[in-house]
Amino acid sequence: MKFRRDLSRKEDTRLNMTAMIDIVFQLLAFFIITFKITTQETDFNIKMPLEAQGSPTDVIPDLIQVTLRSGEGRNISAIEVDNMLVQERFDGPDMFSELTNFVEKTLATSGDPTTANEVEVEFIIDKPLRYRYTIMAIEGVSGRVLPDGSTKKLVEKIKFRN
Amino acid sequence: MKFSVKKRRASDEGDLTPMIDMTFQLIAFFMILINFSESELSEEIKLPTSALARPPKDILDYKIILNIDEDGAVLMDGLKIANIDLLNPLFSREINQAQREGKSPQQITVILRGHEDTQTGDLQRLMAKCQENDLEVFQLRVKEKR
Numbered sequence: 001m002k003f004r005r006d007l008s009r010k011e012d013t014r015l016n017m018t019a020m021i022d023i024v025f026q027l028l029a030f031f032i033i034t035f036k037i038t039t040q041e042t043d044f045n046i047k048m049p050l051e052a053q054g055s056p057t058d059v060i061p062d063l064i065q066v067t068l069r070s071g072e073g074r075n076i077s078a079i080e081v082d083n084m085l086v087q088e089r090f091d092g093p094d095m096f097s098e099l100t101n102f103v104e105k106t107l108a109t110s111g112d113p114t115t116a117n118e119v120e121v122e123f124i125i126d127k128p129l130r131y132r133y134t135i136m137a138i139e140g141v142s143g144r145v146l147p148d149g150s151t152k153k154l155v156e157k158i159k160f161r162n
Numbered sequence: 163m164k165f166s167v168k169k170r171r172a173s174d175e176g177d178l179t180p181m182i183d184m185t186f187q188l189i190a191f192f193m194i195l196i197n198f199s200e201s202e203l204s205e206e207i208k209l210p211t212s213a214l215a216r217p218p219k220d221i222l223d224y225k226i227i228l229n230i231d232e233d234g235a236v237l238m239d240g241l242k243i244a245n246i247d248l249l250n251p252l253f254s255r256e257i258n259q260a261q262r263e264g265k266s267p268q269q270i271t272v273i274l275r276g277h278e279d280t281q282t283g284d285l286q287r288l289m290a291k292c293q294e295n296d297l298e299v300f301q302l303r304v305k306e307k308r
Contacts (some may be wrong), residue, residue, distance in 0.1 A: 017178060020292030024185050043273070043301040048289060054298035075280070127283025132210040134282045135304055139214045151214060154205070162290050 041042045044138055048159050064106060065157070066099070068137055070126035076133040096140030103141050103154050120157040204229040204237045210278040211307040218301070224260045224270040226297070227255070229271040232277045234284035246291050267296035275303045 064081060071077025079087040079099050087098040107119060121141045125134055143153045188291045202269035208257050236243045237256050238252055276285050289300060 017182070021178070021182065023183075024182070024189065027189050028185055028192070028302055031189060031196060031298075034196060035192050040217055040306045041209065041303050042212065042217050042306050043303055044212070044215050046300040046302060048298055068282075074279075107187060121237075125282045125286070126288070127281055129282045130278065131276045131280045131282050131285060133277040135210040135302065138302070139212050143214050145213050149255060160286055160289065162286050 038110065044135070044142065044158070046158050046160075047158075064103065064119065064121045064141075065124060066121055066128055066137065067124045068080050068126060068133065070129035074128045074130050076129060076137075079137070096136050099137065099140040100144050100154070104144070107154060118157075119155050120159065121155045122161055124161045171265065186236055196279075204275065207231060207237075207277050208279075209275060209303060212304040213307040214266050215304050215306070217306075221269045224256075225273055226256050226274045227275065228272060228288065230274065230276040230280050230285060230288060232279050232282055246288055249288075249291060250295065252300065253292070253297065257297075268298055270297055271299045271301055272297050273301045273303055294295040 065083070065085075067080040068076060069078040069080070076090055077088070077093075078085060079096075081099070081102055086102050087096075101159045103121070123134070123137065138158060142158065143151050145151055169285065227238070231237060231242075234244075236246060236249060238249065241252075243249060243252075260267070260270055272289075274285060274288070291301070292298070
C-alpha cells in the first residue's frame with residue numbers, strides 16, 4: 001500500500017499567530033497605561049477615645065502638653081511644652097530637633113525606663129497651622145533617626161486636644 | 163535574461179518567538195506591579211513626608227479612608243463633601259456594615275490622608291466628627307521620605 005504525502009499543505013501546519021499577538025499587545029498597552037510609580041505610604045497611629053465623663057481613669061500616664069503656634073503664612077512660629085517656650089526659630093533641615101531633645105530629656109529624667117512607654121503627648125495646635133508642621137511635630141516626639149539609619153522610639157501615645 | 167527564483171517562502175516570515183517571549187515577560191511584569199487596592203486614594207492630595215512613620219504591618223479588616231484637600235473639603239468614596247455634617251450617614255453605613263460582621267465601631271480604623279497645606283483645625287474637626295460616631299482609632303497617612 002502506498003501513502004501519498006501531501007506536500008502542497010506543508011505551510012498550513014504553522015499556526016496563525018496574528019490574533020494572539022493582537023490580544024497580547026492590547027494587554028501590554030493596558031498594563032503600561034494603568035501603571036503608575038508611587039512612593040510607599042506610611043502611617044502614624046493615633047488612638048483618641050472620647051473622654052468618659054465622670055468615670056475615674058485607672059492609670060494616669062505622664063502627660064506632656066505640646067502647643068504649636070501658627071504665625072505668618074500659617075507657618076509654625078513657636079513650640080511650647082507644658083506652657084514653657086522651647087523653640088522659636090525654625091530653620092535648617094532638622095526643624096523640630098529641639099522638641100525631640102526636650103522630649104528625650106523628659107523621658108530620661110522620668111527615672112524608671114519601663115514607665116517611659118506610659119508617657120503621653122497631647123498636642124494643642126493653632127487651627128490655621130499647615131498640616132505638614134503638625135506631622136513634623138508628631139515625628140519630632142515619636143522618635144529620632146540615628147546616624148546609622150536606625151530609629152529610636154520616644155513617645156508612642158499621641159492625642160490632640162480639640 | 164533569466165532570473166532564478168529561490169524557493170524560500172517558508173523563511174519569508176520572521177521568527178516571532180523572541181518577540182512573543184519578551185512581550186509576555188513585559189505583561190507579567192506589569193500585571194504583578196498593578197495595584198487596584200488603593201484605587202480609593204485621591205491623587206490630588208499631596209501628603210506630607212516623614213522619615214519615621216512605618217508602613218502598616220497588618221492588613222486592616224475595616225477601614226474608612228478620608229482624604230482632606232487643601233481647602234478642608236473631605237473626599238470619601240469619590241464624593242467631595244464640604245460640610246462635614248453630611249458625613250454622618252456615610253459613617254453610619256460603614257459602621258452598620260461592620261456591625262453586621264460582628265465588629266464594633268472601635269475596631270474600624272479611620273485613615274486620614276490630609277494635604278500638607280490643609281489647616282490642622284479642619285483635620286481636628288473631622289476627627290471630632292468621627293469621635294461623635296464612636297470611631298476612635300486613627301492613622302495619619304504620610305509619604306515615606308527617602
